Amino acid sequence: MTQHILRIDASARRTGSVTRGLTDRIVARSGPDATVTTRDLASGLPQIDEAWIDANFTRVHERTDAQRECLALSDSLVAEVQAADTIVIGLPIYNFGVPAALKAWIDLIARAGVTFQYSADGPKGLLTGKRAIVALASGGTEMGSDIDFASGHVRHVLGFVGITDVTFIRADRTALDMDGTVKFARAAVDALPVAA
DSSP: OEEEEEEOOOSSSSOOOHHHHHHHHHHTTTTTTTTTEEEEEETTOOOOOOHHHHTTTTTTOOOOOHHHHHHHHHHHHHHHHHSSEEEEEEEEETTTHHHHHHHOOOHHOOTTTTEEEEETEEEEEEEOOOEEEEEEEEEOOOOTTTOOOOOHHHHHHHTTTTTOEEEEEOOOOTOOOHHHHHHHHHHHHTTSOOOO
């Protein structure tokens, strides 16, 4: 069975990026039959605004052409996630949190009634049966520390939309030992099971 991978690169750097090097390596382990969709966020994504919110919360059959156009990018981003078996995310930590472009991507794909729904038991994710691999890099922020507001955020958001099988590849605190940290992260990628 062909695996469909969605690769999301959030680093603003297109060259010399630790996370891009790791997402390259992760995708390369997918096998020759895998199909890969790449979403590069380096150029940014639009922020949601009042018009987007109004369109999103208007019933599908009641939306105007302008509202459908307003949601077109979000619909495309959601479709990419829905089609994927595995989501590979390059997550550099910027100022202790996620890059603004990745936060914009999250805002555009977390949609009630589309990727999650509310129920009597609370919210329920609708993107189940998928796997996520997150390649995290930071200069000085240790993953899981009190000042890491990125990894927990991404894990929670993925779980919120139904993706609970999440693996982190950590290349944190590269400012202290770039070579050793990257070598450790590459070894972790090489130890990942190859999807059947």
